Amino acid sequence: MKPRTQIIFVLAVLVAVAVLSSVQQRPNPGRAQNGGACCPLMAALDAKPVSAATNQTATNAGDHQVIAYYFHGTVRCETCLLIEKLAKMVVEQEFTAELATNRLVFTSVNYELPENAHFLTDYKLPCPSLVLVKQREGKEENWKLLADTWQLVHEPINLNAYVETEVRHFLNGAKQPAGTDPSGLPAALNNH
Numbered sequence: 001m002k003p004r005t006q007i008i009f010v011l012a013v014l015v016a017v018a019v020l021s022s023v024q025q026r027p028n029p030g031r032a033q034n035g036g037a038c039c040p041l042m043a044a045l046d047a048k049p050v051s052a053a054t055n056q057t058a059t060n061a062g063d064h065q066v067i068a069y070y071f072h073g074t075v076r077c078e079t080c081l082l083i084e085k086l087a088k089m090v091v092e093q094e095f096t097a098e099l100a101t102n103r104l105v106f107t108s109v110n111y112e113l114p115e116n117a118h119f120l121t122d123y124k125l126p127c128p129s130l131v132l133v134k135q136r137e138g139k140e141e142n143w144k145l146l147a148d149t150w151q152l153v154h155e156p157i158n159l160n161a162y163v164e165t166e167v168r169h170f171l172n173g174a175k176q177p178a179g180t181d182p183s184g185l186p187a188a189l190n191n192h
Contacts, residue, residue: 063136063137064103064134064135064136064137064141064173065102065103065104065105065134065135066098066103066104066105066132066133066134066135066167066170066171067104067105067106067107067132067133067135068087068091068104068105068106068107068130068131068132068167069107069108069109069119069123069130069131069132069133070083070084070087070088070106070107070108070109070128070129070130071108071109071111071119071120071123071125071128071129071130071131072084072108072109072110072111072128073110073111073112073128074110074112076128079150079153080128082153083128083130083149083150083153083159084108084128084130086153086156086159086160086163087106087130087149087159087163088106088108089160090160090163090164090167091104091106091163091167092106094164094167095167095171098171103171104167104171111125123143123145124145125145126147127150129145129146129147129149130145130146130149130163131143131144131145131146132144132146132166132167132170134170142170144166144170146162146163146166148162149162149163
């Protein structure tokens with residue numbers, strides 16, 4: 001084989017490999033995606049629309065309820081899935097009594113669905129985020145964006161402690177700032 005033919009052959013093989021790789025990486029509508037760096041557009045393909053009334057159920061623990069929302073978009077990366085998984089695990093393991101009485105609810109919401117798009121502005125979401133919302137008698141009383149989840153995601157012990165502490169503060173009625181100003185977010189969040 002002549003050198004020129006060899007070069008053309010190698011280039012053809014490389015192009016074929018690149019094409020096959022891109023075909024294999026296309027979204028599969030039957031499962032969530034796990035690749036790549038975090039981006040602001042992530043989603044659980046099985047996410048259900050959440051209306052304002054979805055979590056306004058009466059609780060056995062009185063008239064106040066805390067909702068731990070994990071907001072995400074349509075395409076999800078490994079980091080976003082990990083934050084959701086760890087936060088949900090903390091809530092389920094540390095707050096079983098509160099979950100059982102509906103005093104605490106954990107729910108994932110796809111903010112790219114038209115009926116959920118208002119959450120982006122309601123809670124000033126800079127990217128997929130964990131937000132705690134306190135409701136009293138079915139009406140929102142207070143909320144807090146847990147922005148440090150992005151900085152702590154690769155330190156699971158610290159992330160778990162952070163989520164547990166913040167949820168406990170909300171459940172116990174400790175005074176919380178009403179929301180978080182996105183301009184004061186950590187630099188890691190502003191890259192999304």
